[in-house]
Amino acid sequence: MQNQGLLEEQQEMPTPMGFFSTFPPNNNITSCPPLGCHPLKAFNIAAPDHHHALPTETLLSSLSSPKHREHFASDFGGPRLLSLQRSSANFWAWGELNECLGSKKNGVDDHLGVSAMKMKRIKARRKVREPRFCIKTMSEVDVLDDGYKWRKYGQKVVKNTQHPRSYYRCTQDNCRVKKRVERLAEDPGMVITTYEGRHVHSPSHDLDDSQPTDSQLNNFFW
DNA sequence: CGCTTTTGACCGGCGC
DNA sequence: GCGCCGGTCAAAAGCG
Numbered sequence: 001m002q003n004q005g006l007l008e009e010q011q012e013m014p015t016p017m018g019f020f021s022t023f024p025p026n027n028n029i030t031s032c033p034p035l036g037c038h039p040l041k042a043f044n045i046a047a048p049d050h051h052h053a054l055p056t057e058t059l060l061s062s063l064s065s066p067k068h069r070e071h072f073a074s075d076f077g078g079p080r081l082l083s084l085q086r087s088s089a090n091f092w093a094w095g096e097l098n099e100c101l102g103s104k105k106n107g108v109d110d111h112l113g114v115s116a117m118k119m120k121r122i123k124a125r126r127k128v129r130e131p132r133f134c135i136k137t138m139s140e141v142d143v144l145d146d147g148y149k150w151r152k153y154g155q156k157v158v159k160n161t162q163h164p165r166s167y168y169r170c171t172q173d174n175c176r177v178k179k180r181v182e183r184l185a186e187d188p189g190m191v192i193t194t195y196e197g198r199h200v201h202s203p204s205h206d207l208d209d210s211q212p213t214d215s216q217l218n219n220f221f222w
Numbered sequence: 223c224g225c226t227t228t229t230g231a232c233c234g235g236c237g238c
Numbered sequence: 239g240c241g242c243c244g245g246t247c248a249a250a251a252g253c254g
Binding site for chain 2: 151152153154155171
């Protein structure tokens with residue numbers, strides 16, 4: 001079957017990468033996801049096409065938390081589309097999405113809770129690939145206010161680009177989520193933010209001030 | 223003073 | 239095996 005071949009291809013894909021494009025109103029970066037919930041839950045992963053886009057209302061209806069539905073509705077109200085590009089480079093992300101949606105995980109992933117002191121040795125050897133996705137935003141500011149607190153740990157000029165790539169790590173203890181921020185060479189006004197991993201906590205300034213519910217916490221794994 | 227950013231060094235993966 | 243490249247480390251500097 002075709003699925004079989006696709007699965008094998010997923011195993012070999014070195015870079016799990018979903019591409020999450022947003023078209024926020026007024027180029028206002030503070031209104032971009034992620035906001036602690038799992039934005040990719042919004043996508044119809046069974047879609048066979050290569051670049052699948054869904055109307056906002058469809059995406060919103062598939063969000064599990066009413067609070068997030070409400071939040072996304074206010075942020076992305078109107079006819080804008082969100083899209084997850086399906087390409088060979090994205091098979092991993094789609095596979096992991098399937099896993100994420102298909103089986104409600106038993107709370108915590110294997111990698112969570114690994115102490116920081118082991119990081120250095122683990123990083124080199126671990127074959128467990130963190131799920132990733134990108135957000136493309138038109139913005140003058142590099143770093144999106146996504147509700148989490150980040151610490152910059154590196155900057156690198158990558159080949160064939162004129163803009164440096166910045167590396168950030170979530171400042172929360174035991175949270176290993178990272179993100180990379182770079183500008184498009186072709187369009188310097190466009191910022192590409194690549195998230196890797198899942199948060200094990202709520203955003204530092206949450207959607208509301210109350211304690212998160214269990215279902216919200218589940219969402220925060222993304 | 224504590225936290226964050228900067229930046230050169232280092233490391234591992236990968237292609238040749 | 240070697241060199242290139244992306245990603246990370248960590249000491250020093252910056253900042254509130």
